[in-house]
Amino acid sequence: SQWGEENLQALSIQEGEDVTMNCSYKTYTTVVQWYRQKSGKGPALIILIRSNEREKRSGRLRATLDTSSQSSSLSITGTLATDTAVYFCATGNNNAGAKLTFGGGTRLTVRP
């Protein structure tokens, strides 16, 4: 799993497989956001899940949130080579102002 200053995690899978990435956070958050960063680009938001939701789906993406353990997961089903990227979770709340705290990230490589 990823958090804060932790080093980047790495996963390598075959195209078509399913994958789950985990994230744990330390402070209260109203929303967990998942960002994807493709090589040479800036991160971009792909899915978010609010603190009153346990699961959120968007196409092949599924995010879960467990506020009691302060953890979230991102699953991708039927991966494609184009899913190769670094995936970050990010959290924030009104008390933190406009700041987000990003996890260390998971580098996912999907082999064709």
Added chain:
Amino acid sequence: EAAVTQSPRNKVAVTGGKVTLSCNQTNNHNNMYWYRQDTGHGLRLIHYSYGAGSTEKGDIPDGYKASRPSQENFSLILELATPSQTSVYFCASGDWGADYAEQFFGPGTRLTVL
């Protein structure tokens, strides 16, 4: 059309020199951010701004200054660049909505300090 742009995209600087990284956004967002990303690590917040004329220290502000002269522009300044500041720098913009603040990132600037 890209809403957050950064310049330059690549920069080589000498130790002790002054470096200015520029960011422009057309999202009309109040908040702007500067992060650095080092190989194998996540994003670390250097400075951010709530609007024109405001700058706030992030988690790793030492050795960096920021300037927000307008809603659209946010600069990161390294007065005396050091090799430890070699990194990829990302600018982002965003606003706090009802319960969260999505951030929109630029393409990054790769800075090498020799």
